[in-house]
Amino acid sequence: xSALFEPYTLRDLTIxxxxxxxxxxQYSAVPEGPDIGAPNDWHFAHYGARAAGGTGLxxxxxxxxxxxxxxxxxDLGIWNDTQVEAFRRITRFLVGxxxxxxxxxxxxxxxxxxxxxxxxxxxxxxxxxxxxxLGPSPVAFDDKHPVPTELTPAQIQEIVGQFAxxxxxxxxxxxxxxxxxxxxxxxxxxxxxxxxxxxxxAYGGSYENRTRFALEVVDAxxxxxxxxxxxxxxxxxxxWLEEGGWTPDDTVRFAADLKxxxxxxxxxxxxxxxxxxxxxxxxxYQVPFAARVKAETTLPVAAVGLITEPEQAExxxxxxxxxxxxxxxxxxxxxxxxxxxxxxxxxxxxxPDQYHRSV
Numbered sequence: 001x002s003a004l005f006e007p008y009t010l011r012d013l014t015i016x017x018x019x020x021x022x023x024x025x026q027y028s029a030v031p032e033g034p035d036i037g038a039p040n041d042w043h044f045a046h047y048g049a050r051a052a053g054g055t056g057l058x059x060x061x062x063x064x065x066x067x068x069x070x071x072x073x074x075d076l077g078i079w080n081d082t083q084v085e086a087f088r089r090i091t092r093f094l095v096g097x098x099x100x101x102x103x104x105x106x107x108x109x110x111x112x113x114x115x116x117x118x119x120x121x122x123x124x125x126x127x128x129x130x131x132x133x134l135g136p137s138p139v140a141f142d143d144k145h146p147v148p149t150e151l152t153p154a155q156i157q158e159i160v161g162q163f164a165x166x167x168x169x170x171x172x173x174x175x176x177x178x179x180x181x182x183x184x185x186x187x188x189x190x191x192x193x194x195x196x197x198x199x200x201x202a203y204g205g206s207y208e209n210r211t212r213f214a215l216e217v218v219d220a221x222x223x224x225x226x227x228x229x230x231x232x233x234x235x236x237x238x239x240w241l242e243e244g245g246w247t248p249d250d251t252v253r254f255a256a257d258l259k260x261x262x263x264x265x266x267x268x269x270x271x272x273x274x275x276x277x278x279x280x281x282x283x284x285y286q287v288p289f290a291a292r293v294k295a296e297t298t299l300p301v302a303a304v305g306l307i308t309e310p311e312q313a314e315x316x317x318x319x320x321x322x323x324x325x326x327x328x329x330x331x332x333x334x335x336x337x338x339x340x341x342x343x344x345x346x347x348x349x350x351x352p353d354q355y356h357r358s359v
Contacts, residue, residue: 003317004310005347008056008324010264010300012228013176015100015324017056017349018317019338022267022304022326023104023179023234025061027074027116031129037064037077038086047090050331051099054338054349057324058099059232060090062106062181065159065166069107069187072114073129078103078166084173091174098350102177104234105166105221107159109187110135110148110196136191136213137198142275156203156213159187164220171225178225179232180217180263184272188214192254193239193246193273211254215261222262232302233258234267237289240277248289252296259299266293267302267326284312291321302326310341 005017028042029035039060047058064070064077077083087103094101113130115122123145124130134155135148151159163180170178182188190196191213197204203212218233225231235254239245255266268290271279279285286305294301303322306329307313313325330337339358342349351359 002314002342002345002347004314004325004345005342005349010230013100013230015056016098017054017338017347018324019055019313019341020057020302020324020326021050021055021059021331022328023059023061023181024328024332025071025075027072029074029076031073034082035086037067037070037075037079038083039076039090040086043076044090044093048093048097049335051094051097052352052355053334053336054342054351055099055331056338056349057102057177058094059102059104059177059179059326060087060175062104062108062186063166065105065107065162068112068131068134069159069162071106071108071112071186072116073124074116078105078169078173079162081169084169087173087175095174097352100176101174102179102232103170103173103175104179104181105163105170106181107162107187109133109185109190110139110141110145111185135187136196136203139196139198141185150199153201153203160213160216160220163217164224167221167224171229177230177232178221179234179267180214180221181234182214183234183236183267183269185236185274186272188217189236189246189273192250195239195241195245195274207250207253211257215257218258218261218263230264231262232265232267233263234269236270236272237268237286237293238270239274240271240279241274245274248292251289252293255293255297255299259297263299265300265302265323266290267304268293269304282306283308284316287316287321294320294322304328310344313341314345
């Protein structure tokens, strides 16, 4: 049996294989009206195609816990019941294809209120359905982004509650896994890194203070998320800064804290919190960060970063560098990557009856 197509169990949930789809924003929700932030036909077709293609776990894109938590006005949200009902259509289909449905709960922090990437991705104001971003400190992401409003302790607690409420709604919407977004320079990552967190109160300064908000969110979500269902955390393992940023050493230390607070798997990415940094992008360039967490802690990990070939993915698992792989761009290019990889490696995946001629 190929390692890539072995089932994987976390808590009481078994994922049928180790080919997973990471959260990738589609920027395709409507920005206003009664259906604001709700998934639509595009999202149904997009996620459904990857499930029909044999992907074991599909994690729905960064889904905002509040309107001001969206990256763009066109992002998904899960702060109201209309959104919940729309998500049910997607989760029912994914489960029907043998795929586990997951969702990433997110708050964009100081990188919120931007245009869609294919429209340039620049910050937008009220004329473009935008709003004032929030952050741990009044420090802009770059000279093109506005200075965020510094959150008060009371507002921080309000956001902690929003994550918990979003988790309750995610459960009602039929999701089996929830992932807390702590990566890529969004709000939780803003608090973690001294590059973006200049606070002097209980949420800034020391490692313990900078990780406080993240752990409060984890505790609040874990309290409402069923004990038999897994909870993931996505992290940027490094800011790619020579000094003054979040580091791989911090990530290893934090992984142990996350496990102690009920996280079941660390989804290991990098970057996004500091502008203008140089990243050595190439095949599997982020895998070593996942491998280090796996080697130095007992927390399971998933690896990402230009994983494109079946043999490459298989080798990551066989070498013990990760427990699963997340394929982003490759699954955008090829929704049936898992089925094709299974043929190449001698594995098995669910194939819809309607596609029996493709086996």
